[in-house]
Amino acid sequence: MGQTAIVVGAGFAGLSAASSLAQKGFQVKILEKNEQAGGRARAFKHEGFHFDMGPSWYWMPDVFEAYFQTFGKKVSDYYTLDRLDPSYRVYFGSNDFIDLPAGTEAVIQLFEKIEKGSGAKLKKFIQDSAYKYEVGINDLVYKPGRSLLEFADWRIARGLIQLDLLKSMRRYVQAHFKNPRLQQIMEFPILFLGATPQNTPALYSLMNYADIEGGTWFPRGGMYEIVKAMLAVAEEQGVEILTDQEVISAKFDGDRIIGLQTNQAYFEADVILNAADYHHFEQRILPEEFRQYSPKYWDSRAMAPSSLLFYLAVDKKVPGLLHHTLFFDEDFDQHAREIYENPQWPSKPLFYVSATSKTDPAAAPEGQENLFLLMPLAPGLKDDPEQREKYYHLMMDRLEAHIGAEIRPHVHFKRSYAMQDFKNDYHAFKGNAYGLANTLSQTAILKPSLKSKKVANLYYAGQLTTPGPGVPPSLISGLVAAAEIEKDTLKNRRHESIV
Secondary structure, three states, rough: OOOOEEEEEEHHHHHHHHHHHHOOOOOEEEEEEOOOOOHHHHHHHEEEEEEEEOOOOOOHHHHHHHHHHHHOOOOHHHOOOEEOOOOOOEEEEOOOOEEOOOOOHHHHHHHHOOOOOOOHHHHHHHHHHHHHHHHHOHHHHHHOOOHHHHOOOOHHHHOOOOOOOOOOOHHHHHHOOOOOOHHHHHHHHOOOOOOOOHHHHHHHHHHHHHHHHHHOOEEEOOHHHHHHHHHHHHHEEEEEEEEEOOOEEEEOOOOOOEEEEEOOOOOEEEEEOOOOHHHHHHHHHOOOOOOOOOOHHHHHHOOOOOEEEEEEEEEEOOOOOOOOEEEOOOHHHHHHHHOOOOOOOOOOOOEEEEOOOOOHHHHHOOEEEEEEEEEEEEEOOOOOOOHHHHHHHHHHHHHHHHOOOOHHHHEOOOOOOHHHHHHHOOOOOOHHHOOOOOOHHHHHHOOOOEEEOOOOOEEEEOOOOOOOHHHHHHHHHHHHHHHHHHHHHHHHHHHHOOO
């Protein structure tokens, strides 16, 4: 094609979009604000410890495989995957936990042991969820959300009832399982989608299919191995990746952006794709006359959570933890309400611990452990060191009590990360960690559009537009945006040739 494109942001969406555009014939530059590519999936090292800074769950391996196949590659060309077994542990109290085994049949047997008759129900649940996964992940998420006509597909229309769009996840789960622990295990994957189980469509039981049937995996070396693989693909496609380039303004010619000014240089291109924070680019980079959404619109958006994170280097092995460990020893509903309905620092939060050193010996020096603590939070709260420290000790009190061992005296490195850091590093709207909530009123065409209606050559990708939050959706978002750019470019060329 010979056209040029600038992609803003080198996270999953930006790398995906840039590689796809380059494959389609565009000359592509990525402008990345930070010194390291990867967006929220950056990583850092400290005295022999490796820490992934953001995403830690590797679900939907088929999505990653399909991505690399687009470029004639396989996941195994870049990194090695190990399936975790058990997939994860869930604590309900001291010495009171459930380990979820790998493999659907093993999970069915576990459920049956806990609640008689639930094994057969889980088998039917997973079969129904498989259909939702097939339609949701292989059809719906690849729709650009620019027109209702995209959804006039017999397969999707026929499946509306089967997709359970009008039934809540809470009702759907409770109709199958009575044991409260099994209910929590089935509801946990939606905690980060941006609504309580009562207000989340049962369509998202597809996440249970991803969990139980698809499995929980780990790329050896850590989640940043995915970023390194995507960087390799981008470079193989001829993408130029420039770091430490924060976009600060846009230059226009009529209704087109002709260039972007960064903190270091000026760059011109035929097409602009913003894969960094949508709100920041639209409300801070674009002049007011080119913004299609108002501040009131943005303030009314339902957001997925932010998070309080701690990265800990521990000078001993920590018992009682698996690679992934969830602490559901407090009221799930209360924490969810304090995120989504009555935003506040939580009174009795649930939290999660990742210890990749349980799987990967290279993640920490021998005999030591790297811990990653995560507590979901409502975005937009006041974030200060005192609050962070308070909740560090709150989580550690419970963690130490449940595993029956002291950890804090053995922590020789501690780094926190929360809302203010998300704002500083990513210009994250309200300090969010996961993006826009996946509610029914913010689905498909009801999300912020991936194509600007006021700027002729401006597109968006990432977790504030179609299809939504999460690593696989963000990766898909870049592919969808690139496909729309190619389609519009070809259409414009045909129009110009006729004229």
